[in-house]
Every structure is written in C-alpha cells, then in structure tokens.
C-alpha cells in the first residue's frame with residue numbers, strides 16, 4: 001500500500017482587524033474577522049518538512065493588517081478579492097486562495113467617534129481565486145439575522161405516527177436565526193448594494209409570507225432574493241425553528257389566548273435548503 005497526501009490547505013484563521021477611517025472628526029469603523037487558506041505546491045512541507053514553499057501564516061496575518069492600512073476595507077468582498085489575488089499572484093508556490101471574512105456592524109451613536117454594535121447579525125463573504133487569468137468566485141451572506149412573526153404562521157396536516165404528540169396549530173409564533181449564503185454569477189458587482197437588497201428581500205419575504213411551515217417560508221425567502229437580484233443565482237439557507245410554546249396558565253385560573261409563551265432554546269427543528277435559478281452556472285469553489 002502506498003500512502004499519498006490528499007487535498008490540503010493552510011493559512012491564518014480569524015485575524016481580527018478594526019480599521020478606523022478618519023474623515024476629520026467623523027470616523028468610520030470596519031470591524032472584520034479574516035480567515036485565509038492557501039493551497040498549492042505543498043507536497044514537500046507535508047512529506048519531508050521542507051518549508052521552502054511555505055509562506056508563514058504569520059506573514060499572511062501581517063498582510064491582512066498591512067492591506068487594511070494601505071487599501072482600507074471597502075466591501076468585504078473587495079477586500080477578500082484583493083487578498084486572494086495578492087497571495088496567488090505574489091507566491092509562485094500558491095495556486096489557490098480562499099478568503100473568508102465576517103463583518104460586525106457598528107452604527108454611530110452621536111458625534112463623530114462613538115459607536116454601538118448594530119444588530120446581532122454578521123455579514124459574511126467567501127472569496128476563492130486562482131490568480132491572474134484564473135477563476136474567481138464570490139459567495140456573500142449573513143449569519144444570526146434573528147426574526148420573529150407573532151402571528152401569520154400555521155403548522156398542521158403533518159404525518160402523525162404512534163410517537164406524535166404535537167398539536168396542529170393555526171396560529172403560532174414563527175422565529176428563527178437566519179444563516180444565508182448567496183452566490184454571485186460574476187465578480188463585477190456593487191457588493192454593498194447587492195448585500196443590502198438581498199438582506200431586505202429576506203426580511204420582506206419572512207414578514208410577508210403567511211407561513212404553513214418554516215420550509216415554505218425558506219423557499220419564499222430564497223426565491224425573493226433571486227427575483228430581486230439578477231447578479232445572484234443560488235441561495236442557501238439554514239434556519240433553526242426557534243420554538244415558542246404556549247404556557248399552560250390554567251393552574252393559575254388564567255386563560256392564554258396566544259399571549260404567554262415559553263421560548264425554548266433547544267432542541268430546535270433545523271430547516272435547511274437551497275433555492276436556485278434554473279439557469280445557474282455550475283457551482284464554483286466558493287460555494288462548496
């Protein structure tokens with residue numbers, strides 16, 4: 001039996017960078033978490049310990065900080081593309097770069113330099129690049145977008161076996177924390193506009209769908225994003241069903257007309273799916 005090296009990659013994960021841009025007294029803050037993973041000519045380092053092809057992960061981290069200073073951080077997709085191109089184009093031993101960036105939003109409170117962390121959600125981007133002339137792909141998205149409908153949600157007509165105790169309902173709370181990724185057809189995109197519109201489409205679809213299941217809501221959310229944005233071709237959604245159970249108040253002589261709920265944190269149903277345009281090109285590296 002011969003033993004061979006399989007697919008591999010390496011890089012500095014989770015470099016946390018805060019970039020302050022000072023326009024006079026009005027500051028702007030970009031708060032990001034950058035993970036780089038490089039691959040290429042890495043047989044020797046694994047098989048013999050020869051590091052001649054290895055750009056240290058420490059240098060990768062330093063590059064992230066230096067690029068934040070030199071180029072600033074515009075849309076995280078732009079910053080990811082800059083870094084991916086740099087690593088592949090400057091290093092003969094590196095043929096592919098993956099850069100994943102998470103962004104934490106800050107809103108100005110008052111004056112020029114006081115901020116409050118906005119929402120709980122995190123904006124995400126994954127960029128893959130093979131260097132100049134090679135393929136590039138971008139997947140954008142968000143995590144932890146927490147939403148709740150206090151009515152407009154039903155769940156009934158489901159399978160009932162000998163273990164089913166769930167009562168059908170015509171009116172329940174529907175709540176979830178959306179993780180979504182959407183893939184771009186190309187890289188010539190106004191990333192911030194695209195992100196804002198996709199996020200808005202997700203929210204509007206969640207709010208406006210009279211839901212018969214979280215699965216149905218999921219499909220409507222993905223569909224709305226694709227219908228709103230021609231530059232996008234596929235949406236992947238992962239949504240925990242954050243169950244809210246009506247509390248039995250009868251022992252206290254009170255009724256409960258959908259007013260008092262117990263918000264359970266676990267277990268939760270986990271509803272996941274992708275919604276695709278029927279002309280979507282084959283999925284690129286950033287998607288998988």
Ligand SMILES: O=c1[nH]c(=O)c2[nH]c(=O)[nH]c2[nH]1
Pocket residue numbers: 155166212213214215241269
């Ligand atoms: O929207 C729902 N989908 C399910 O598949 C499911 N299963 C369950 O117990 N409650 C729910 N709700």
